[in-house]
Amino acid sequence: MSATDIIRALARSPYFRGISTDVLHSIAMHMSLQPMVAGEVLSTRLQPSEAVWLIADGRVEVRRLQGYKGRRVEVPVSILKPGMFFGHVGLLSEQPRTATWVASSPGLLLRLDRKPFERLLADPRMTGSAFRRAMILALGSQLQAVNSRLNDFIANPEAEVATRKELLRDAMESVDRVGQD
Amino acid sequence: MDPHEILLHMPMFSGVSPPELARLLELAPPVPISSESLLMDVGDQGEDLVIVLSGGFAVELGSGEGTLPLAFVGPGEILGEAAxxxxxxxxxxxxxxxEDGLVLRLDSSALDELAREGxxxxxxxxxxxxxxxxxxxxDSVMAIDGVLxxxxxxxEPRTAFTRLKEFFRR
Structure with a gap:
């Protein structure tokens, strides 16, 4: 995959819509390519946050640790699609990972390690502004989604309990099946 | 305190010159806010960002007995940042x-103008x-995935709301 392909992948992301090719090129220069295979664990909960990824191709499953009646299991809570970031919240808030990310298909990630990530954030040119605004767009959508979930819980806690129990039952059955195999 | 003085002392504007902050005040003049007034509500179309010069603001979800306080925002902080x-x-x-306070409301056209001016x-x-x-x-992810x-x-799902309140109070 060439630099041009990385720029095309960035241009397809909703967070970089309308950004010039020159600026995308400057951002792409900080990124490295990371192929992924289906089932690969990309980063795990409680690991230090040291990188940010943007999905160029493929899908990534987000798993969070949940428990019921004293038993704990990682439960899939969402699927991330091409053009989406992951790993940025931990790096920006200086917190360890709160989720485990697993490739749910083969694909390709654009990876930004901590130092180039910080260089981009501090860039005084248009490049830095475009990247900071991309982060803001991604975080703004996430905040809207998580606050909407909190609102739903406040409005209808019984529905949240039922959803959670269903997710946990499926995840525990899956773990038990693997154990029997 | 004079609004310009307050801005000069805000950590987020530590790299910004006094004339640049004076220009911000020209484009977004200070607006007094009375205690108990509603600054924004869930589902409102976001038009601007609020910079708090003085006063205190509660960020909340839900209503009545089901009100969940998410944060308390004071001077030097921002509100409505996503919009x-x-x-x-x-x-x-x-x-x-x-409580009574003073804020700046900055919309996107003012922000664009400041950016054009460098x-x-x-x-x-x-x-x-x-x-x-x-x-x-x-914080919200921790509330959902940690506290809940x-x-x-x-x-003890019935204790979830009380646990959430305690989490955000901390």
């Missing part, structure tokens, strides 16, 4: 003044908005 860079996005929480305010705001959003996303999960793990 300024995501035009047309909807407010995801309610913000209520808990003013340092837009860059400082991008940085502040990004860090604030990251902290709020992290622990209530279910203990098989």
């Amino acid at each position: 300024l860079f995501r035009r047309g996005s909807l407010r995801s929480a309610r913000v209520r003044a808990v 003013n340092g305010v837009p860059r400082s705001l991008e940085e502040a908005v990004m860090r604030t959003l990251a902290r709020r996303v992290h 999960a622990s209530a279910f793990e203990a098989d």
Whole structure:
């Protein structure tokens, strides 16, 4: 995959819509390519946050640790699609990972390690502004989604309990099946 | 204290010159806010970002006995941060003044004008908005996946709301 392909992948992301090719090129220069295979664990909960990824191709499953009646299991809570970031919240808030990310298909990630990530954030040119605004767009959508979930819980806690129990039952059955195999 | 003086002492504007902050005040003049007035509500179309010069604001979800306080925002902090860079996005929480205060309301056309002039305010705001959003996303995710999960793990879903309130109070 060439630099041009990385720029095309960035241009397809909703967070970089309308950004010039020159600026995308400057951002792409900080990124490295990371192929992924289906089932690969990309980063795990409680690991230090040291990188940010943007999905160029493929899908990534987000798993969070949940428990019921004293038993704990990682439960899939969402699927991330091409053009989406992951790993940025931990790096920006200086917190360890709160989720485990697993490739749910083969694909390709654009990876930004901590130092180039910080260089981009501090860039005084248009490049830095475009990247900071991309982060803001991604975080703004996430905040809207998580606050909407909190609102739903406040409005209808019984529905949240039922959803959670269903997710946990499926995840525990899956773990038990693997154990029997 | 004079609004310009307050801005000069805000950490988020530490790299911005006094004339640049004076220009910010020209484009977004201070607005007095009375205690108990509603600054924004869930589902409102977001038009601007609020910079708090004085006073105190409660960020909340729910209503009545089901009110969940998410944060208390005071001088030097920002509110409605997601809307300024995501035009047309909807407010995801309610913000209520808990005491009299003074704020700046900056909309996207004023921000664009400052950026065209090469003013340092837009860059400082991008940085502040990004860090604030990251902290709020992290807190809300921890609330959902940490606090709610622990209530279910203990098989006490009815305690979840109380646990959430305690989490955000901390």
